[in-house]
Amino acid sequence: MPQHLVLVGGGHSHVGVLRAFARHRPANLAITLVSDRPVSLYSGMLPGHLAGLCPRAALEIPLAPLAAAAGARFVEATATGIDRAGQRLLLAGGEALPYAWLAVNIGITPDLAPIEGAREFACPVKPISRFLESTDAVSAALGQPGGPQSLAVIGGGVAAVELALAFRQVAGRVAGAPVAIAILARSGLVTRLNPRAQALVRAALARHAIRVVEGFDAIRVDGHGVTARDGRSEPAEAIIVATGARAPDWLASLGLPVAADGSLLVGPDLCSPEDERIFATGDCATMQESPREKAGVFAVRQGPVLAENLLRRAAGQALKAYHPQTAYLTLLSTGDGRAIAARGAFFALEGRWVALWKDWLDRRFVRPSVQPATGARADAISDR
Ligand SMILES: Cc1cc2nc3c(=O)[nH]c(=O)nc-3n(C[C@H](O)[C@H](O)[C@H](O)COP(=O)(O)OP(=O)(O)OC[C@H]3O[C@@H](n4cnc5c(N)ncnc54)[C@H](O)[C@@H]3O)c2cc1C
Known part of the structure; x- marks a missing residue:
């Protein structure tokens, strides 16, 4: 049996x-x-x-x-x-x-409890299916007349950076006034990456006019923006939550x-x-x-x-x-056809070929065309 x-x-x-x-x-x-x-x-x-x-x-x-x-x-x-x-x-x-x-x-999923109003006014990044449902509307309207002209991503990790850069591409498709995009990080930005990779990330964000506000401990969101514990506020008409999860x-x-x-x-x-x-x-x-x-x-x-x-x-x-x-490869998409690779204390690179490499690994995980014969390694993705 x-x-x-x-x-x-x-x-x-x-x-x-x-x-x-x-x-x-x-x-x-x-x-x-x-x-x-x-x-x-x-x-x-x-x-x-x-x-x-x-x-x-x-x-x-x-x-x-x-x-x-x-x-x-x-x-x-x-x-x-x-x-x-x-x-x-x-x-x-x-x-x-x-x-x-x-x-x-x-x-x-992101822990929304510490951020008042997050359930009503923000899009948590997980579950991804629900995130995509809610951001489809944001993507369609971002930068359009009558749509959101500013977007804030709460969080300071790789996901927050990738999402901010991705929304810059979305906003870039709209002619007219540039959409203001900010990352609101409670402490530092991508602190688990090595210093060289951090510098590449900051340069990519600067290149795409994405503002980084550090030491911003978000405690409240509403239809106008995000408020920090120390009383500072950041205006935002669309808000993404990519913080630590529960x-x-x-x-x-x-x-x-x-x-x-x-x-x-x-x-x-x-x-x-x-x-x-x-x-x-x-x-x-x-x-x-x-x-x-x-x-x-x-x-x-x-x-x-x-x-x-x-x-x-x-x-x-x-x-x-x-x-x-203990160390693993991080491949961070900058949304513009380039990507940043980081591993351990020193390795950091950026380029179009890094994006091609990431794309190849990602696609192999989602649709592995060749199954390993031994079954010893089912993870075609290896590192991400
Ligand atoms: C934008 C973004 C980019 C990221 N990039 C990277 C990266 O480059 N590298 C990296 O290592 N990590 C990355 N991460 C983190 C990565 O997403 C997670 O670590 C990973 O998804 C965890 O995988 P998992 O298998 O634990 O769960 P998940 O991938 O979250 O899968 C959980 C599954 O369980 C299902 N489920 C949930 N609840 C229930 C329930 N109650 N009953 C039945 N089914 C349920 C869900 O539908 C889902 O299919 C990224 C995250 C985000 C948000």
């Missing part, structure tokens, strides 16, 4: 797991993929899409065919909790799915150990230390012994290890350990 494995969320790791299972279908598992959306949207290509460099379809990974190739059932539903004692995944609408093993890869609240109510951001703590085997049936990866998990920042590269790299550990767990074998790298 096959054991029931439920994969919750169509995140980067589960895409990798399903691709691995499509190559070698597990005989002893009946698999169900549960996702609140029929497609997984790849964030690495989101700025390029906004900037008009690729169509929406380029960042979509349809989940039903992916599940079918792996012999898995696809259920489009929102998970709302886990009944651990009864081994059931709870779904919105009151249904429940029994499981023997469960893997959670549902991502995180895991969905229900993860913290499972009685399992969680990190400060509400993500599930996992061991090197990607399993909860308190429940051998529950695995978690990507942004909604924190590796207890080697915590890393939330980045898609880790979600991708965890995929093959998760696939193997789910098989091993079901077979009663010892699990493999995942060892996350």
Whole structure:
């Protein structure tokens, strides 16, 4: 009798797991993929899409065919909790799915609680599907007569920079008065990148007339702009929130150990230390012994290890350990056909060929045309 494995969320790791299972279908598992959306949207290509460099379809990974190739059932539903004692995944609408093993890869969303009015007046960058729905209207109207003439991106990380640069391309398509674009960062700008890369980022922002306001701790937004804790305000008619994120609240109510951001703590085997049936990866998990920042590269790299550990767990074998790298490649699109590459303490480059390199890696992840024969590395994207 096959054991029931439920994969919750169509995140980067589960895409990798399903691709691995499509190559070698597990005989002893009946698999169900549960996702609140029929497609997984790849964030690495989101700025390029906004900037008009690729169509929406380029960042979509349809989940039903992916599940079918792996012999898995696809259920489009929102998970709302886990009944651990009864081994059931709870779904919105009151249904429940029994499981023997469960893997959670549902991502995180910006924490809007510290910013009053954010729900009403701002577009949070995650979930990406909702972000695209709300920014379609912004993109269409930005700079047009009667549309927003100013845009603020709250956040100081790579995503905030890429989005500001992408919206500059959107605004640039409109003749007339230039749209004012600002990045409002609580502390510094892209501080996890090395100093050379930071300088390239600042130069790109200056080239595109994007103002950077640092030390701006946004606490309120309304129809006129953004207010900081120290009383400063920045006018903005369109506001994007790309700040630090929190895991969905229900993860913290499972009685399992969680990190400060509400993500599930996992061991090197990607399993909860308190429940051998529950695995978690990507942004909604924190590796207890080697915590890393939330980045898609880790979600991708965890995929093959998760696939193997789910098989091993079901077979009663010892699990493999995942060892996350300390340095990884960041490829930041500047929206103008160029990109910045950064890795470790010194490496930083900018150019058109970097954008081509990023595009090649991104497209290979979304549509891998050549599947690795061994299954050892399902992550064609490698670093992002
Ligand atoms: C603009 C932007 C650019 C970025 N660029 C980079 C980059 O270049 N490099 C990098 O490493 N990182 C980048 N990131 C960060 C990256 O997006 C995240 O780290 C990555 O998406 C995390 O992947 P994940 O698999 O954990 O979750 P996600 O990709 O968020 O996937 C979660 C999935 O679960 C589904 N889901 C959510 N809740 C539920 C539920 N309750 N029930 C069922 N399904 C659910 C969602 O629909 C989604 O398909 C960027 C982020 C942004 C916003």
